[in-house]
Amino acid sequence: MALNWYVVRTYSGHENKVKQFLDSELEENEDLKAKVEDVLVPTEKVFEVKDGKKKSKTKNFFPGYILVHADLDNQVKEFILNTQS
Numbered sequence: 001m002a003l004n005w006y007v008v009r010t011y012s013g014h015e016n017k018v019k020q021f022l023d024s025e026l027e028e029n030e031d032l033k034a035k036v037e038d039v040l041v042p043t044e045k046v047f048e049v050k051d052g053k054k055k056s057k058t059k060n061f062f063p064g065y066i067l068v069h070a071d072l073d074n075q076v077k078e079f080i081l082n083t084q085s
Contacts, residue, residue, distance in 0.1 A: 002071055003069055003070065003071050004069070005067055005068070006067070006068045006072060006080075007062075007065050007066075007067060008065065008067070008080055009064060009065055010065065010066055010085055011064065011085050015041045015060060015063070015064070015065070015066050016041055018066060018083060018085050019040075019041050019066055021084075021085075022039045022068075022083060025083075029079075031075065032076060032079055035071045035072075035075070036068065036071075036076060037070060037071075038067075038068070038069040039066060039068050039069075040067040040068075040069070041060065041066050041067075042060065042067065043058050043060055043061065044058070044059055044061060045057070045058055046058075046059045
């Protein structure tokens, strides 16, 4: 089993929605779950000062992209390509 990282393009702003969908589908399908190790949306916590108040905000490192750690075969490829958004 050769696990590699793959970059998957999504609509900007839909990264978390796609990640949640992929995670929920993987929970239901044991074959795919064995081939997909992880799905990540790389983020960082940023602090902004607005009106004299410090606020924290989560910002995506790569807007419009998610990372998938998987053993890519035709089944996994079709699963990812047929995901909406």
